[in-house]
Amino acid sequence: MVRLEYIKKEYEKTRQMPGKWYLTSCRYKFNITRFQPFLSALKEKRLIGLKCRSCNTVSFPPKLVCGKCLTRPDQWVSLRETGIVATFTANYMKDETTGEANAFPVIAVRQDGADTTYLTQLNPKVKFEDVYVGMPVKIKWKDNTEGNLNDIDYYDCIDDPTQKMDSLTK
Numbered sequence: 001m002v003r004l005e006y007i008k009k010e011y012e013k014t015r016q017m018p019g020k021w022y023l024t025s026c027r028y029k030f031n032i033t034r035f036q037p038f039l040s041a042l043k044e045k046r047l048i049g050l051k052c053r054s055c056n057t058v059s060f061p062p063k064l065v066c067g068k069c070l071t072r073p074d075q076w077v078s079l080r081e082t083g084i085v086a087t088f089t090a091n092y093m094k095d096e097t098t099g100e101a102n103a104f105p106v107i108a109v110r111q112d113g114a115d116t117t118y119l120t121q122l123n124p125k126v127k128f129e130d131v132y133v134g135m136p137v138k139i140k141w142k143d144n145t146e147g148n149l150n151d152i153d154y155y156d157c158i159d160d161p162t163q164k165m166d167s168l169t170k
């Protein structure tokens with residue numbers, strides 16, 4: 001547990017910059033049918049990524065446009081359920097009764113076989129202090145899948161630090 005005193009801090013206003021913003025209205029047209037194979041795979045508890053033929057980058061979750069070379073990836077590739085923590089940060093939640101700030105890890109996972117990362121949740125039992133870059137993780141599926149990214153309940157540690165602690169104390 002981490003005790004933090006800075007949870008809410010008042011910042012002194014230093015200066016203002018008056019100005020006018022001209023904002024136009026935008027409309028997004030998002031073609032979900034292109035992602036249908038991805039969503040169907042999730043429903044079956046399978047993972048697929050989109051591979052760019054131009055630069056071989058595999059994106060997971062799939063992207064409509066390759067972030068590296070800006071072409072349209074169109075080749076579906078199977079991915080494993082495992083991955084690594086590419087980076088992580090902490091969400092601090094203040095316990096209203098004790099005033100203590102508890103750190104909950106938020107992780108960016110790179111799925112094995114993919115080149116991109118995405119923000120997701122780690123097993124809530126894993127402590128922030130035990131998370132590290134390169135930590136191997138594995139998907140924990142929800143029991144009832146619906147065909148969207150929420151079918152991934154969270155990522156579990158393959159090398160479970162809580163299990164290690166248990167075995168040491170026994």
Ligand SMILES: [Zn+2]
Pocket residue numbers: 052053054055056057066067068069070071
């Ligand atoms: Zn590309």
